[in-house]
Amino acid sequence: MNDVITIGDAMITFDPSTTGPMRHVSSFTRKVGGAELNVAIGCARLGLKTGWISRLGKDEFGRHIYNFTRGEGIDVSEVELMEGFPTSLNFKEIGADGSGKTFYYRHQSPTSTLTAESLNEDYFRNARLLHITGVFPAVSDKNIEVIDAAISLAEKHGVKIALDPNIRLKLWSEDKARTTLLNWMPYVDYLLTGLDEAELLFGTREIGEITEHAKKYGLSHLFLKLGAEGSMVWTQGELIEKPAEEVEMIADTVGAGDGFDAGVIYGLLNDWNSERILTFANKIGSMVVGVYGDNEGLPYMDEVLEKLGEKTLIER
Numbered sequence: 667m668n669d670v671i672t673i674g675d676a677m678i679t680f681d682p683s684t685t686g687p688m689r690h691v692s693s694f695t696r697k698v699g700g701a702e703l704n705v706a707i708g709c710a711r712l713g714l715k716t717g718w719i720s721r722l723g724k725d726e727f728g729r730h731i732y733n734f735t736r737g738e739g740i741d742v743s744e745v746e747l748m749e750g751f752p753t754s755l756n757f758k759e760i761g762a763d764g765s766g767k768t769f770y771y772r773h774q775s776p777t778s779t780l781t782a783e784s785l786n787e788d789y790f791r792n793a794r795l796l797h798i799t800g801v802f803p804a805v806s807d808k809n810i811e812v813i814d815a816a817i818s819l820a821e822k823h824g825v826k827i828a829l830d831p832n833i834r835l836k837l838w839s840e841d842k843a844r845t846t847l848l849n850w851m852p853y854v855d856y857l858l859t860g861l862d863e864a865e866l867l868f869g870t871r872e873i874g875e876i877t878e879h880a881k882k883y884g885l886s887h888l889f890l891k892l893g894a895e896g897s898m899v900w901t902q903g904e905l906i907e908k909p910a911e912e913v914e915m916i917a918d919t920v921g922a923g924d925g926f927d928a929g930v931i932y933g934l935l936n937d938w939n940s941e942r943i944l945t946f947a948n949k950i951g952s953m954v955v956g957v958y959g960d961n962e963g964l965p966y967m968d969e970v971l972e973k974l975g976e977k978t979l980i981e982r
């Protein structure tokens with residue numbers, strides 16, 4: 667039984683050795699990234715049983731991601747290495763302020779070999795929550811059918827669905843993103859979105875209007891990620907807001923949203939109240955930005971509790 671399952675395209679992520687335009691960066695560090703996999707890593711480090719459905723290239727990079735993922739304690743029984751499809755790559759540019767740009771090489775993604783028929787129904791029957799994002803369906807048109815099928819299986823087996831729009835306009839158009847994600851919205855229980863993405867989906871940045879859409883689609887919870895402004899949750903007609911947690915240092919902001927998602931998922935699966943979920947998830951986001959790499963900064967439970975002042979760790 668897994669608490670959380672997710673479906674995604676992972677990449678070897680090359681982190682630059684220096685900040686500034688990538689054209690001037692001459693050395694990179696090989697890391698692992700991918701929106702859905704980052705969330706899976708975050709959930710696993712917090713202690714949730716987590717499974718990842720994917721396809722990787724049958725190549726050295728694919729083997730590295732497979733072993734790395736397994737090393738994080740994530741179930742990889744639904745991951746296969748495919749001959750003839752190179753593992754996806756992502757070169758990152760990091761600004762002096764920690765902001766990130768991505769340069770993807772993922773048009774022949776091994777996940778384009780994942781079919782709706784290959785989804786294992788038992789994997790859904792034995793899960794509590796399915797996490798999906800807008801990245802995987804943007805990588806290949808066929809991946810949209812895979813998510814359609816995953817949503818049907820989740821619905822059939824009473825598995826909650828969390829959606830992070832994670833809209834990557836390098837991978838698909840605004841129209842395609844909007845149509846695809848709104849088609850899934852009636853099945854979504856928890857929407858975890860930034861304000862720009864909410865505007866792209868619902869045509870407004872006005873919180874009151876966004877929550878009207880949440881009501882219309884029957885969402886149980888709408889989480890709004892507001893970066894330095896903190897976050898909000900709308901649930902059962904009530905809007906709760908929490909300021910951002912203090913950030914000790916900003917190294918690399920990429921991955922903070924995924925860290926927030928992992929914190930929210932943990933809280934929801936443990937029936938925490940909204941205030942606690944926001945504080946916890948904000949704290950995780952604030953910790954992720956202090957470390958270079960998309961998922962290196964995702965904390966273990968003890969580390970979050972320590973930063974929240976709820977636990978003392980003996981360091982030496």
Ligand SMILES: O=C(O)C(=O)C[C@H](O)[C@H](O)COP(=O)(O)O
Pocket residue numbers: 699700701702704768801832834919920921922923924925960
């Ligand atoms: O899979 C992709 O397309 C990526 O770009 C990988 C990134 O690590 C995450 O998507 C980070 O997303 P944020 O947490 O919103 O910064």
